[in-house]
Amino acid sequence: MSDTALLTEKPRQDWRGLVNISFGFFGIQIGFALQNANMSRIFQTLGSSLDDLPALWVAAPLTGLLVQPIIGYMSDRTWLGRFGRRRPYFVAGAFLAALSLLLMPLAPVLLAAAVLLWVLDASLNVSMEPFRAFVGDMLNKDQHTAGYAVQTAFIGVGAVVGSLFPTLLDAWGVSNVAPEGSIPDTVRYSFWFGGAALFLAVMWTVVSTKEYDPEQMAVFNREHGDSEATGATIRALASKNQATALGWIGAGALVALLVMNFGFEKEVYLLAALLAAYGVASIIAINLAKKGEKSNMLSQIVGDFSGMPDLMKKLALAQFFSWSALFIMWIYTTPVVAQKFYNTTDSSSAAFQDAGNFVGNLFAVYNGVAAVAALVLLPWLAKRIGKVKTHMVGLLCGAAGYLSFLVFTxxxxxYLSEIGVGIAWASILAMPYAILASSLPQRKLGIYMGLFNVFIVVPQLIVATLMGTVLKEFFPTEPIWTMLFAAGVMAAAALSMLRIREPA
Incomplete structure (x- = not known):
């Protein structure tokens, strides 16, 4: 693009442009919805016990923890001519995710299903992470809230479609039962239809949008070049000592000792390994920075993580608590509903499969509510009380929704519970990103969004590694109490927002 052709401001997008930018998220969320509503059901059908579910689910957050910062870093630095900056990652992730959805219901044994969940979640993250930065790339700051609201609406609609697939197929006469150890046809066909829908939706965004090239983005954002930004990050990292890194290693060792001495579930060792691994990575990154090596990915990621803006740190705490609650819900809603409302714990029974379909309906409701709330309720509230207080209100609605699981008979x-959960879901998907997007350096939007999503992933890992131990020790036959945990941590997320001032 020549100098005379450069624009000074990003053109405002009309509703068609906003739709095209985020339509791919409709397909991605179909994949996530099928995963969230059906994986516990698939695992138990293939022989998993209730207290083993968190360990099997650990693949999903672990892949997100590793993939999202790397993809964020790489997509910030990618430019493949007419293929663009973020779109190559959309296509690669969508293709692999669609393939995983095709193969998942064919898994013959539990191990194969767990491996495919790992691949599926990694692929979804490869596509999803650049979509967050894509909104910031394509829109002016005054349209960020609208952009993330539309994206959240597509997330909600996609999740409704994905959650309802098994129920609709059951209503149309497809078998919802199968021999012991086999996956019902309703789930099987749902995954296949979902894979096709995911790929086609992502390709819609790829074909209908054109990204701004690096030269044009530099004019839009009026930011320093990559070399200067990279140098600042490396210099800041080089000034640090190794004490904090050694502290991470020590924390990992302490967790491992607790597992050994108190008989925690063995998957907690994974948490210990991750803490120690980050400490080791920090030591390597600091040493590379002290040597002046600016081009390595590790130092850039560690440097940006340790030097993240203060607003991002405060929002990260709210993310940590809110996503802990969500992950508890995704893991345990099916066994909770099956036991309390269908009076069964037998994963091979028709009643258990009916409970699985009912959970899909519940998830469809909260996602449908989220789609409406994102476009109507949240913008209305944000104009009157601000984005920060709006997020607090949304999170408290979610806490009330989880608590009501213990009350309703x-x-x-x-379905009333899911209204509160849906409002919280809409707020979690829109408000933190709308608050952040206008406050972060646009040149590093991909890496910062990837690092921010670490605080989505870490709580999921903690829930996946520790919740099985808690369930087994304190209420091994009463999973309903997991909803009380979810309500408590969601309320803690709301309280943590009191630390944040409304950004200008």
């Missing part, structure tokens, strides 16, 4: 009343 009629399963139809759970």
């Amino acid at each position: 009629d399963r139809e009343m759970l």
Whole structure:
């Protein structure tokens, strides 16, 4: 692009442009919804016990923890001519995710399903992470809230479609039961239809949008070049000593000792390994920075993580608590509903499969509510009380929704619970990103969004590694109490927002 052709401001997008930018998220969320609503059901059908579920789910957050910062870093530095900056990652992730959805219901044994969940979640993250930065790339700051609201609406609609697939197929006569150890046809066909829908939706965004090249983005954002930004990060990292890094290693060793001495579940060793691994990575990154090596990815990621803006740190705490609650819900809603409302714990029974379909309906409701809330309720509230207080209100609605699981005795009343959960889900998907996007350096938007999503992933890892131990020790036959945990941590997320001032 020549100098005379450069624009000084990003053109405002009309509703068609906003739709095209985020339509791919509709397909990505179909994949996530199928995963969230059906993987516990698949695992238990293939022989998993209730207290083993968190360990099997650990693949999902672990892949996100590793993939998202790397993809964020790489997509910030990618430019493949007419293929663009973020779109190559959209295509690669969508293809692999669609393939995983095709193969998942064919898994013959539990191990194969766990491996495919790992591949599926990694692929979804490869596509999803650049979509967050894509909104910031394509829109002016005054359209960020609208952009993330539309993206959240597509997330909600996609999740409704993905969650309802098994129920709709059951209503159309597809078998919802199968021999012991086999996956029902409703789930099998749902994954296949979902894979096709995911790939086509992502390709819609790829074909209908054109990214701004690096030269044009530099004019839009009026930021320093990569070399200067990289140098600042490396210099800041080089000034640090190794004490903090050694502290991370020590924390990992302490967790490992607790597992050994108190008989925690063995998957908690994974948490210990991750803490120690980050400490080791920090030591290597600091040493490379002290040597003046600016081009290595590790030092850039560690440097940006340790030097993240103060607003991002405060929002990260709210993310940590809110996503802990969400992950508890995704793991345990099916066994909770099956036991309390269908009076069964037998994963091979017709009642258990009916409970699985009902959970899909519940998830469809909260995602449908989220789609409406993102476009109507949250913008209305944000104009009147600000984005920070709006997020607090949304999180408290979610806490009330989880708490009501302990109160309601009629399963139809759970649809009311999902209204609160849906409002919280909409806020979690929109408000933190709308607050952050206008406050972060646009040249590093991909890496910062990837690092921010670490605080989505870490709580999921903690839930996946520790919740099985808690469940087994304190209420091995009563999973309903996991909803009390979810309500408590969601309320803690709301309280943590009190530390944040409304950005200008």
